[in-house]
Amino acid sequence: MMRRTVLAAAVALQPAPGLGQTTLRDFGRGSWAALLAAKAGRPAIFHFWGLTCAPCLAELPEWGRLTRERPDATLVAIAADPAPQPRARLAGAIAKAGLDLAEHWTFDGTFSARLYFEVDPAWRGELPRTTLVPAAGAPEHVLGTADFNRIRAWLDRQRA
Amino acid sequence: MWLAWYASGHLSVARSADKGATFDAPVQVTPRPARLDLGADSRPQIAIGADGRVTVAYAILRDDRYNGQVLVARSSDGGRHFSDPVPIAPGTASQRFQVLGLDPDGHVFAAWQDRRDDIPGHTSKAPGHADAALVFAWLDAKGAAPARVAAGTTCECCRLGLAFAGPGRPVVAFRNIYPGNIRDHAVVAFQDRDAPGPLARISEDMWALEGCPHQGPALAVSAAGTIHAAWFSGGGTRMGLFAARRVAGGGFSDPMPVGDPGRQTSRAELLARGTDVWLAWKSFDGERMEIRLMRSRDDGATWGPPRTVAATEDESDPPLLIGDARTVWLSWLTKREGYRLIALDPDS
Numbered sequence: 061m062m063r064r065t066v067l068a069a070a071v072a073l074q075p076a077p078g079l080g081q082t083t084l085r086d087f088g089r090g091s092w093a094a095l096l097a098a099k100a101g102r103p104a105i106f107h108f109w110g111l112t113c114a115p116c117l118a119e120l121p122e123w124g125r126l127t128r129e130r131p132d133a134t135l136v137a138i139a140a141d142p143a144p145q146p147r148a149r150l151a152g153a154i155a156k157a158g159l160d161l162a163e164h165w166t167f168d169g170t171f172s173a174r175l176y177f178e179v180d181p182a183w184r185g186e187l188p189r190t191t192l193v194p195a196a197g198a199p200e201h202v203l204g205t206a207d208f209n210r211i212r213a214w215l216d217r218q219r220a
Numbered sequence: 221m222w223l224a225w226y227a228s229g230h231l232s233v234a235r236s237a238d239k240g241a242t243f244d245a246p247v248q249v250t251p252r253p254a255r256l257d258l259g260a261d262s263r264p265q266i267a268i269g270a271d272g273r274v275t276v277a278y279a280i281l282r283d284d285r286y287n288g289q290v291l292v293a294r295s296s297d298g299g300r301h302f303s304d305p306v307p308i309a310p311g312t313a314s315q316r317f318q319v320l321g322l323d324p325d326g327h328v329f330a331a332w333q334d335r336r337d338d339i340p341g342h343t344s345k346a347p348g349h350a351d352a353a354l355v356f357a358w359l360d361a362k363g364a365a366p367a368r369v370a371a372g373t374t375c376e377c378c379r380l381g382l383a384f385a386g387p388g389r390p391v392v393a394f395r396n397i398y399p400g401n402i403r404d405h406a407v408v409a410f411q412d413r414d415a416p417g418p419l420a421r422i423s424e425d426m427w428a429l430e431g432c433p434h435q436g437p438a439l440a441v442s443a444a445g446t447i448h449a450a451w452f453s454g455g456g457t458r459m460g461l462f463a464a465r466r467v468a469g470g471g472f473s474d475p476m477p478v479g480d481p482g483r484q485t486s487r488a489e490l491l492a493r494g495t496d497v498w499l500a501w502k503s504f505d506g507e508r509m510e511i512r513l514m515r516s517r518d519d520g521a522t523w524g525p526p527r528t529v530a531a532t533e534d535e536s537d538p539p540l541l542i543g544d545a546r547t548v549w550l551s552w553l554t555k556r557e558g559y560r561l562i563a564l565d566p567d568s
Binding site: 114115142143171172173174176177181182183184186188203204205 | 285286429430431432433434454455459460481482483484486504506507509533534535
């Protein structure tokens with residue numbers, strides 16, 4: 061408990077991130093499988109959002125708060141606008157939401173239906189959308205904005 | 221045949237006298253670049269009347285919070301020139317998702333989603349913050365009739381479906397909000413020009429969503445007056461694309477699943493002519509986005525097998541079906557191939 065408090069304080073003391081500090085990786089064909097493989101064996105949250113999605117932007121600061129409150133959580137945020145948005149604008153929205161602690165990706169201009177299909181064949185690109193992947197067992201999908209009590213409860217179960 | 225499209229902040233229209241083989245020079249309707257409402261379910265609308273009268277309607281966004289305004293422009297010289305666009309209705313509350321249509325007598329009917337709280341019949345939670353309602357007006361040549369509420373509360377980010385059961389008898393389909401934030405579909409069938417009928421639920425999908433599906437319904441009315449609807453549901457009791465019909469005097473049939481829900485099925489489109497009904501939708505096979513089509517020859521009692529009529533390997537518009545007395549076409553804009561008007565085989 062003591063250790064967590066110290067960690068949270070250390071995070072709070074970090075200077076506010078500037079625009080240039082968010083690394084945005086390209087999410088293209090094969091990225092989803094590669095990401096799942098890279099994170100395999102520990103719980104991870106994959107959050108799909110978009111600059112062109114108003115509810116996503118309204119919710120994004122909640123995800124930012126979650127990363128500060130729960131440093132144990134691995135959060136991967138993927139900007140899934142069907143037409144990729146300018147990186148500077150994505151970075152601006154990420155900074156504004158305080159989501160700089162997450163790992164960031166953006167659709168790379170590949171035909172968006174193909175990327176949706178790789179994540180879930182039934183996904184038509186609706187945003188926001190979140191996939192909770194446990195260390196072992198079946199992933200859970202949250203369609204639409206998230207109930208953060210549910211997300212926190214899920215994270216608690218992963219620690220147990 | 222006429223096309224209306226958005227590009228670079230402008231709404232343009234163009235006419236083809238040879239069924240899409242060639243088009244006259246495009247005419248720009250917007251006098252200056254506008255912040256057009258380019259959402260997935262938002263489309264410019266065009267109604268071609270007799271005597272060279274052309275009416276177009278489109279929506280712009282007033283701010284970053286998706287508050288829109290519907291504008292109307294008219295031509296009386298066959299679309300060579302258009303009047304300056306004027307708001308379809310007064311007020312600063314959001315107006316979006318306009319549909320325009322000509323009834324069989326040639327009167328122009330418009331319906332849209334409107335968040336004004338000062339229209340008779342509107343329910344308002346707080347001044348200036350009304351929920352969206354389905355609002356209509358007849359846009360006859362002498363000016364717009366006062367807008368009136370046909371139904372509310374509607375899901376404010378989904379398109380409307382419009383068809384006519386006869387002169388002065390529009391039918392409008394929309395995603396309604398039922399108690400519990402359930403966003404299921406309903407129709408309002410007008411009894412006459414100014415009398416929207418009761419709200420009739422199309423199906424009980426029970427899809428509750430804190431958010432917006434950005435997918436409204438498709439609608440067609442056959443010669444016998446049968447109402448055909450197709451829609452998307454993302455949860456509740458059913459998921460995927462569905463279709464149902466209401467034979468005159470009856471209720472809606474049980475929803476019929478359309479296509480494979482595991483293939484991103486979406487964006488249904490309907491066309492009825494006589495006892496024939498065509499239903500088109502988008503379906504993705506992992507590589508290609510296809511337009512699938514099926515046809516009924518008995519007013520929707522039975523349907524032939526679905527087939528693929530066009531495909532693309534990059535972004536694309538929803539499909540549109542148009543027809544004249546002899547032919548039905550798929551009208552489709554794709555990023556890779558451009559605009560295509562594809563005549564559908566009359567025998568399949």
